[in-house]
Amino acid sequence: MPIAQEITYRLERLILDGGLAPGQKIPSERQLATRLDVSRSIIREALHELQGRGIIETRHGKGSFVSQIVPGPEDERPLMQMFSGHPRTLYDLLEVREQLEGQAAQLAAERATRSDLHRITKAFERLEAADPLSNAPADHAFHQAIVEASHNPVLVHILSSLKNLMLLTVQASVANLNPKEDLRSQIGKHHRQLYHAVLRGQARAAQRIAMAHVRYVREAMQRIEQQGDEVIRMGVSQGTSAKPATAGECRKDVANQE
Amino acid sequence: MPIAQEITYRLERLILDGGLAPGQKIPSERQLATRLDVSRSIIREALHELQGRGIIETRHGKGSFVSQIVPGPEDERPLMQMFSGHPRTLYDLLEVREQLEGQAAQLAAERATRSDLHRITKAFERLEAADPLSNAPADHAFHQAIVEASHNPVLVHILSSLKNLMLLTVQASVANLNPKEDLRSQIGKHHRQLYHAVLRGQARAAQRIAMAHVRYVREAMQRIEQQGDEVIRMGVSQGTSAKPATAGECRKDVANQE
DNA sequence: CCTAAAAAACTGGTCCGACCAGTTGGCAAT
DNA sequence: ATTGCCAACTGGTCGGACCAGTTTTTTAGG
Numbered sequence: 001m002p003i004a005q006e007i008t009y010r011l012e013r014l015i016l017d018g019g020l021a022p023g024q025k026i027p028s029e030r031q032l033a034t035r036l037d038v039s040r041s042i043i044r045e046a047l048h049e050l051q052g053r054g055i056i057e058t059r060h061g062k063g064s065f066v067s068q069i070v071p072g073p074e075d076e077r078p079l080m081q082m083f084s085g086h087p088r089t090l091y092d093l094l095e096v097r098e099q100l101e102g103q104a105a106q107l108a109a110e111r112a113t114r115s116d117l118h119r120i121t122k123a124f125e126r127l128e129a130a131d132p133l134s135n136a137p138a139d140h141a142f143h144q145a146i147v148e149a150s151h152n153p154v155l156v157h158i159l160s161s162l163k164n165l166m167l168l169t170v171q172a173s174v175a176n177l178n179p180k181e182d183l184r185s186q187i188g189k190h191h192r193q194l195y196h197a198v199l200r201g202q203a204r205a206a207q208r209i210a211m212a213h214v215r216y217v218r219e220a221m222q223r224i225e226q227q228g229d230e231v232i233r234m235g236v237s238q239g240t241s242a243k244p245a246t247a248g249e250c251r252k253d254v255a256n257q258e
Numbered sequence: 259m260p261i262a263q264e265i266t267y268r269l270e271r272l273i274l275d276g277g278l279a280p281g282q283k284i285p286s287e288r289q290l291a292t293r294l295d296v297s298r299s300i301i302r303e304a305l306h307e308l309q310g311r312g313i314i315e316t317r318h319g320k321g322s323f324v325s326q327i328v329p330g331p332e333d334e335r336p337l338m339q340m341f342s343g344h345p346r347t348l349y350d351l352l353e354v355r356e357q358l359e360g361q362a363a364q365l366a367a368e369r370a371t372r373s374d375l376h377r378i379t380k381a382f383e384r385l386e387a388a389d390p391l392s393n394a395p396a397d398h399a400f401h402q403a404i405v406e407a408s409h410n411p412v413l414v415h416i417l418s419s420l421k422n423l424m425l426l427t428v429q430a431s432v433a434n435l436n437p438k439e440d441l442r443s444q445i446g447k448h449h450r451q452l453y454h455a456v457l458r459g460q461a462r463a464a465q466r467i468a469m470a471h472v473r474y475v476r477e478a479m480q481r482i483e484q485q486g487d488e489v490i491r492m493g494v495s496q497g498t499s500a501k502p503a504t505a506g507e508c509r510k511d512v513a514n515q516e
Numbered sequence: 517c518c519t520a521a522a523a524a525a526c527t528g529g530t531c532c533g534a535c536c537a538g539t540t541g542g543c544a545a546t
Numbered sequence: 547a548t549t550g551c552c553a554a555c556t557g558g559t560c561g562g563a564c565c566a567g568t569t570t571t572t573t574a575g576g
Contacts, residue, residue, distance in 0.1 A: 039531045048303045052310025061538035092412040154350040297560045319567035
């Protein structure tokens with residue numbers, strides 16, 4: 001096992017088990033190198049690893065500090081961490097969801113049983129009755145009911161994963177879009193159309209409506225973000241600089257190997 | 259902002275944009291250092307950061323690889339367990355794949371760069387030249403090249419995980435279908451049509467062809483199974499033809515547990 | 517000619533020493 | 547006492563050297 005990993009582990013235990021409280025300063029790199037009898041390179045690599053895990057934060061000229069937020073060591077989904085922080089991913093997600101929600105709606109219209117339709121109806125009624133400003137759960141339940149009526153477990157699983165990813169990437173679309181009156185009414189109309197199409201077994205129509213719905217949401221969010229009406233983001237952000245960055249500049253192709 | 263962080267971000271983008279699939283190898287540290295024009299120390303620190311996030315794994319003497327983690331909730335194991343053994347799951351999988359491969363082909367036709375097209379062309383030529391009875395790897399490489407050209411990392415990762423699920427469920431379609439002369443020629447035609455559509459940027463056509471291709475495969479397998487011509491199934495073990503990756507590591511992993 | 521051992525050419529892992537760049541505190545000149 | 551500068555921290559970057567596994571190529575033996 002590489003020494004750097006060993007050091008990472010020891011530092012981690014040192015922080016988590018006892019001693020160092022959140023916000024507290026960690027000994028300097030040169031100090032650690034001397035005390036642990038390894039080169040500074042190793043210390044730096046270990047610290048970067050902890051940095052990647054969000055356990056410490058480092059500031060030039062000052063030192064490294066234990067992060068304030070030290071969540072449970074388990075609730076990390078590796079790739080998800082990467083996705084959040086890259087805004088473009090949100091649109092990639094919605095792009096895929098457009099297809100899958102469409103398929104789910106189509107299959108639901110074709111395959112839904114009477115009990116499926118009953119569940120969908122109840123979810124729809126709850127959604128209609130809910131407060132438009134906080135109907136995120138009802139909204140999700142409605143879509144979920146349709147997806148489950150597709151009777152394709154693979155589809156259900158994938159859409160569930162995508163939903164989780166979206167929750168990590170952005171505060172659900174509803175939170176961003178519902179405040180806008182025009183958008184909200186539009187979305188409500190989509191829901192009604194979708195509901196009736198599924199209920200009547202109009203598969204193609206259901207697919208078309210569901211896809212249009214997701215596309216509408218995606219384009220609305222794109223529009224909102226472009227006009228600077230900041231989309232509410234969550235997750236670990238980069239502190240002070242409020243630069244959206246939009247991740248469009250580092251385009252140097254480094255992947256040219258054969 | 260430290261250069262190392264910048265590199266970390268760019269490497270993330272490289273993994274996302276380049277559509278580096280899980281398990282794929284990352285350029286060597288010295289190579290990255292040269293291409294990105296920074297010292298190897300920086301590259302190592304950036305890699306350790308990604309390692310801390312669980313995005314990549316590094317093996318001494320071999321290289322660094324994108325982690326084999328699928329964006330999905332913790333109920334991964336139960337799902338695998340449930341899926342394998344149930345034949346219908348195979349058709350559910352292909353049903354979803356029909357949509358996603360279609361979308362991938364469409365996006366590839368729209369977004370493929372010259373280097374993407376070059377990769378696709380090489381994969382296509384290899385597929386054409388390959389022995390029709392054992393071209394599973396070439397077949398997969400061709401489709402993979404197209405998927406990666408979609409430049410939608412979410413799509414890449416989902417299809418990658420679906421592929422893994424299929425390998426668990428059934429020996430790849432090619433093994434079952436290729437022996438049939440008529441099916442084989444049909445599939446070959448699909449591939450040629452798909453290739454040309456993508457190359458010419460005909461998005462709708464590419465989507466239609468890819469969807470028809472998957473649907474054709476699914477229906478063919480359904481037909482074969484119904485007429486009792488047993489579909490070759492495999493359990494947890496890999497067959498002789500297509501071996502995903504990493505042959506000699508079990509031994510090492512056991513030794514490394516401490 | 518073919519095989520198998522040796523060597524070269526990769527890969528990552530570690531160390532060192534130098535220098536740059538922010539931060540801080542003390543000492544000196546005002 | 548205030549100002550201002552400099553020295554001593556801190557992390558950040560660099561390049562080269564070498565060790566240690568892995569893979570490929572070359573070479574020597576049958």
